[in-house]
Amino acid sequence: MTAVQTEVLLQTLISGILLGGLYALIGIGMTIIMGVMKIINLAHGELMMVGMYIAYVLYAYFHIDPYLSILIAAPALFLLGMALQKYLINPVVKVDSILPENQVILTVGIGMVLANLATIIFKSDYLQTPVSYGTKAWYLSDLWKQAPIELSLSFPWSVSFVVALLITACLWFFLAKTDMGKSIRATAQDKDAALLMGVNVGRMRVITFGLGSALVGSAGCLFIPIYYIYPDIGGQFTLIAFVITILGGLGSTVGAIIGGLILGLFESLTATYIGMGWAPVGRFVIFVAVLIFIPGGVASLLKSRKFGK
Amino acid sequence: MKRLALAIAVMFACFVFSTTLLAADTLDLTIPLPLTGKQAKFGEIMKRSYEMAAEEINAKGGIKSKKLALSFEDSSGKPETARAIVEKLIDVKKQPVIVGEYTSACAKAVAAVAEERKTPYLVVASADDAITQQNYKYVFRQNQVNAHYADAFVSFLQEVVKPKTIAVLYESSAFGTSGADAMEKDAKALGIQVVLKEKFETGAIDFKPLLSKVKAAQPDVVYTVSYANEAQLIMKQIKEIRLEAKLFAGGAAGFAIPEFIDGAKDAAEYVISATLWTPQVKYPGAKEFANKYKAKHGDFPSYHGASAYSALYVTADALNRAKDWTQDGIRDALKATNLMTAFAPVKFEDKEGYQNQNFAETLAIQVLKGEFETIWPKNQASKPYVFPVPTWKERR
Numbered sequence: 001m002t003a004v005q006t007e008v009l010l011q012t013l014i015s016g017i018l019l020g021g022l023y024a025l026i027g028i029g030m031t032i033i034m035g036v037m038k039i040i041n042l043a044h045g046e047l048m049m050v051g052m053y054i055a056y057v058l059y060a061y062f063h064i065d066p067y068l069s070i071l072i073a074a075p076a077l078f079l080l081g082m083a084l085q086k087y088l089i090n091p092v093v094k095v096d097s098i099l100p101e102n103q104v105i106l107t108v109g110i111g112m113v114l115a116n117l118a119t120i121i122f123k124s125d126y127l128q129t130p131v132s133y134g135t136k137a138w139y140l141s142d143l144w145k146q147a148p149i150e151l152s153l154s155f156p157w158s159v160s161f162v163v164a165l166l167i168t169a170c171l172w173f174f175l176a177k178t179d180m181g182k183s184i185r186a187t188a189q190d191k192d193a194a195l196l197m198g199v200n201v202g203r204m205r206v207i208t209f210g211l212g213s214a215l216v217g218s219a220g221c222l223f224i225p226i227y228y229i230y231p232d233i234g235g236q237f238t239l240i241a242f243v244i245t246i247l248g249g250l251g252s253t254v255g256a257i258i259g260g261l262i263l264g265l266f267e268s269l270t271a272t273y274i275g276m277g278w279a280p281v282g283r284f285v286i287f288v289a290v291l292i293f294i295p296g297g298v299a300s301l302l303k304s305r306k307f308g309k
Numbered sequence: 310m311k312r313l314a315l316a317i318a319v320m321f322a323c324f325v326f327s328t329t330l331l332a333a334d335t336l337d338l339t340i341p342l343p344l345t346g347k348q349a350k351f352g353e354i355m356k357r358s359y360e361m362a363a364e365e366i367n368a369k370g371g372i373k374s375k376k377l378a379l380s381f382e383d384s385s386g387k388p389e390t391a392r393a394i395v396e397k398l399i400d401v402k403k404q405p406v407i408v409g410e411y412t413s414a415c416a417k418a419v420a421a422v423a424e425e426r427k428t429p430y431l432v433v434a435s436a437d438d439a440i441t442q443q444n445y446k447y448v449f450r451q452n453q454v455n456a457h458y459a460d461a462f463v464s465f466l467q468e469v470v471k472p473k474t475i476a477v478l479y480e481s482s483a484f485g486t487s488g489a490d491a492m493e494k495d496a497k498a499l500g501i502q503v504v505l506k507e508k509f510e511t512g513a514i515d516f517k518p519l520l521s522k523v524k525a526a527q528p529d530v531v532y533t534v535s536y537a538n539e540a541q542l543i544m545k546q547i548k549e550i551r552l553e554a555k556l557f558a559g560g561a562a563g564f565a566i567p568e569f570i571d572g573a574k575d576a577a578e579y580v581i582s583a584t585l586w587t588p589q590v591k592y593p594g595a596k597e598f599a600n601k602y603k604a605k606h607g608d609f610p611s612y613h614g615a616s617a618y619s620a621l622y623v624t625a626d627a628l629n630r631a632k633d634w635t636q637d638g639i640r641d642a643l644k645a646t647n648l649m650t651a652f653a654p655v656k657f658e659d660k661e662g663y664q665n666q667n668f669a670e671t672l673a674i675q676v677l678k679g680e681f682e683t684i685w686p687k688n689q690a691s692k693p694y695v696f697p698v699p700t701w702k703e704r705r
Contacts, residue, residue, distance in 0.1 A: 004525045011521040124349030137549045152550045271518035277481045277508035
């Protein structure tokens with residue numbers, strides 16, 4: 001392999017991992033909602049869009065850095081998510097209907113309302129937060145003068161990646177170590193058993209939806225320094241989250257992290273070695289392949305290893 | 310009681326009378342445009358420009374003493390929506406002429422409907438060559454075709470840059486694909502080797518894998534055809550990975566609107582783009598339009614605005630000359646157009662396999678100190694070009 005080829009490969013892998021970390025955060029939010037509620041939240045991307053707009057408004061009017069705005073956007077999205085679950089989705093759960101997928105359809109409706117509200121408030125302009133460090137990067141040749149190859153590591157991408165990891169770590173701690181986290185996991189594993197053990201299942205659902213929204217809202221804040229927003233941006237991220245959720249195994253947090261990284265790396269490698277126009281095709285090839293060959297996703301592979309099946 | 314009834318009757322009569330009078334005095338024109346969705350930014354520029362033109366036309370007495378009443382319908386850049394809107398305009402509202410739309414995909418859909426229903430359609434800023442290559446009798450295009458978009462830029466390459474290799478990146482849309490094909494053809498004609506020709510999806514986030522591939526190919530010129538946001542992201546990420554080339558260039562659209570400089574900031578400096586119009590062109594009315602637009606909306610308009618503004622003048626001119634306001638009457642009048650506008654001289658010709666196509670001179674612009682400056686052809690230039698451009702390391 002020549003130096004140039006190595007450089008291209010390494011740069012691609014760096015991009016893929018950074019992108020995958022961000023994807024993972026989007027996917028986790030959807031997957032924990034999936035685990036507890038047993039529904040796919042198709043308003044996921046729109047919730048991310050709300051987070052991005054919060055970050056934008058804070059930047060444009062109060063000059064707050066998009067990364068700091070996570071501290072405001074995440075709680076705001078948490079409350080919004082809880083309200084959606086409590087006042088819109090829960091009432092629908094109680095109603096017997098011909099379609100058991102009623103709640104999924106409801107989330108589509110919620111997504112549309114959010115997107116159209118954003119259109120009314122912000123028009124369909126493309127908005128950005130032109131942060132001063134937008135194109136800052138670290139270069140290998142600055143650190144090591146005689147480097148045979150040149151690699152770069154983007155500053156905003158790296159910060160977003162690290163923050164995404166921190167948030168994920170906090171989430172893991174919350175789910176594994178706290179009482180409430182354990183109750184949420186119990187609800188996800190067996191709703192009826194959890195109910196019998198005295199877990200307030202209804203409340204757990206409300207909190208989980210809030211948590212999922214807060215996660216994707218923070219993902220929005222991490223995306224805005226490197227991307228842009230417009231009201232209809234949600235759809236593409238809902239799709240990515242959906243693919244990751246399937247790839248990782250429905251409801252599995254670890255699966256979503258691995259799924260996000262796989263998708264990020266896969267997209268980057270496709271872009272370099274096949275062609276960037278093929279990225280959407282690749283995404284769906286993964287999607288279909290996972291459904292056919294490993295229907296349980298990454299999570300089922302991890303499980304079968306653990307129990308030595 | 311009787312008096313009251315009478316008063317009401319009189320008021321009612323007045324109302325009916327006034328509305329009929331009003332209806333007789335206005336000419337309704339509904340323009341399909343992308344006002345939401347990805348192309349909304351372009352739609353907005355065009356909408357503002359149409360409105361300015363309508364205001365001026367009405368202030369000068371309207372068309373055959375009828376006031377022009379504009380309204381807009383949002384197609385969100387979706388061909389099926391654009392098609393439905395135009396079907397409604399022709400079949401239900403009986404509008405005898407269609408003006409508008411932006412993306413090539415939408416304009417193609419509208420052109421097919423217009424031709425089928427024998428209604429003249431004036432294409433304003435859609436570039437795909439195929440639109441006026443299908444022997445349509447009722448479709449007219451005011452802006453230059455994609456094959457010629459880069460004419461000025463290509464002559465700049467030939468006379469100044471003299472590159473050996475070029476990399477062409479393009480968006481996977483009708484506009485992107487045809488623009489890239491045209492550039493490939495031009496490059497071959499000039500003996501420039503196309504080392505890489507790659508497309509990317511709209512809405513892509515990370516271009517670095519693609520760009521590191523470009524970097525490895527070491528082209529002299531990197532030429533990109535895309536709409537708004539990808540143009541900014543690509544330039545930012547080119548700076549990030551320090552992709553060095555003699556020249557970075559874009560094919561109009563996303564590279565020629567003010568948002569490009571706002572979004573890409575210092576990464577936009579020295580980027581050259583093909584364009585159809587700049588506020589600095591020396592056509593009568595161009596400067597006035599640009600200044601008026603800037604005073605009203607804070608930014609200079611892009612060529613999209615100028616084309617929309619002039620399209621309404623072209624339409625008004627045809628309506629003034631038409632012997633009657635039937636579809637064929639207006640078509641014949643449009644065909645005979647020979648008008649100097651702020652955008653360019655407009656004349657619809659059949660040549661090079663195009664029908665009813667206006668062939669206007671194109672320009673090249675360069676971002677210098679955060680402003681678009683016209684640099685080519687020399688007789689239109691507002692500032693001398695900067696070439697070769699400094700490397701990213703030198704710029705720090």
